Amino acid sequence: MIGSFTIVDGHVHTFSSKEVSLKVLQSFNKIYNIEFENPGTGTIDDVLSKMESEGIDYTVMANFASTKILHANNKWTLEESRKHPNLIPLVSFHPDMEASFTGLLHEYISEGAKGIKLHPMAQGFDPKDKRLEGVYEHCNDIAFPIVFHCGRVANARLNSFSDVETLEPLIARYENIPFVLTHMADGNVDDVLRLAQYYKNVYFDTSIVISGYPPIRETNEPSWLDDSIPIGVINEIGAERLIFGSDYPWGSPAWDLKRFMAMKLDDDQKKIILGENAVKLFLNRTYN
Template sequence: MIIDAHCHVWPDEIARKVLADRPVGLDPVHDGTLDGLRRTMDTAGIDMAMTLAVANVGRTVRRTNEFIGRVDRSRFVPFGTVHPDLSVEDNLAALRDNGVVGVKLHPLFQSVAFADARTREILAALAENDIPVIAHVGSGGDADQNERGAPKSLAAMIAATPGLRLIAAHYGGYQVLDEAERWSVGTDVHLETSWPPSMGTLPPDRVMSIIRRHGADRVVFGSDWPMTDPATEIAAVKALGLTSEEERGVLGDNLARLLRIEPPATA
């Protein structure tokens, strides 16, 4: 079973506008729509994907969660949005009312900082309600954006939020792998493998060292669709030299366990 932990989606008309602006300076390779993601998954042999939707401002939290809450649950796991401009209660209600099972935090696009007391208050509530979170960690923006999601602040946030099921995207430090190895590797999080434009640009020996030090059972596959092609990213994972058990875990079993997804029955 292959599960992609990192797929950004938007309503069709919004996807065109967002991707035309080349978010974080990358060239998208797919269209950012739900139909486009389903076609990509079928081509790459992906069984399920976490579909991520992010509200940059508080006033769009509810309608963003309404959109993501309507996805096909047989293929997609809806991860919606929260925002510190809203109360904890309003954020939880926007998730609950739309059946959204998890949250994406994106410090590059939201005014969300790991060190902010408002963010930590929301995360404490998510932990209390057993709602998992995936967060962009590391760089990709300007100095203020990068500081909001710095690996050092992630480590402190995790220490202050016991019980939070958190996936740290990009090995816990996009574009700042030295910081990721210092502050994210070995912490009580699941690391995710995406590294646009491709994980294949990273030295395989270094990636293997990170996975083994962190624990291969706490690493999950993510592509960062539509900014990368998942088939290429799956091939990069398979080329690392993991054991067959480790490879199955990274590509799907670990995430299924974290999200409590029952694998399909085998004959």
């Protein structure tokens, strides 16, 4: 905790070892032309250590992987969350997985999954693929959260699969799914205001766009550098629509928390964004 605030980092990527972390970070950084130094490794020990030193109560593991190892990666994520109850597990899907998606989703939920993370641009699939309809329908039936990567990565855009225009039809169709769009919908203020107005089931995570980490602020075009922008957005759409997230180990929760705590927001707004919304979405829910 920080003071009386429960802190939840709603967007963190975790890896099973330093070797795996190094391989993933090097590959991802090369693909997306990320030249700044990662502030950590994202191993479980690294994340837990950062949580203790920075006052973070819970971390949401927003993991995904290549299709071949996606199921195994989901199972590992769930296993780590059982070992460490302050790690909240999301699972991922890909249309090319050779399995019954609804069966897998039931299995994952029974093992503790608290939501789904999809990164269509990096995973290389159209999120409107009909093979995923069963997943969306079941999530809609039980109001199971889905976190979508939204927008570019470090100014690189490999395809349109994570664009707002691609994701919006799903938000409109599945009204009972809480959808979290990462990176404040690619930092487009007009999109944030419009989506928040028209859809009650959409939330936005703050990662990268409302960043305090100097290398990101210096290199990422969509980042909101002037606090007046996020403060204006928050006052317009309500703190209830934002989830604090860092995108560690690319972003820095320490720097981001420092920025949020210094913003000219009232304590209730900060408490809602920094923890209460994520607790409601990912912790205070049960599924049969």
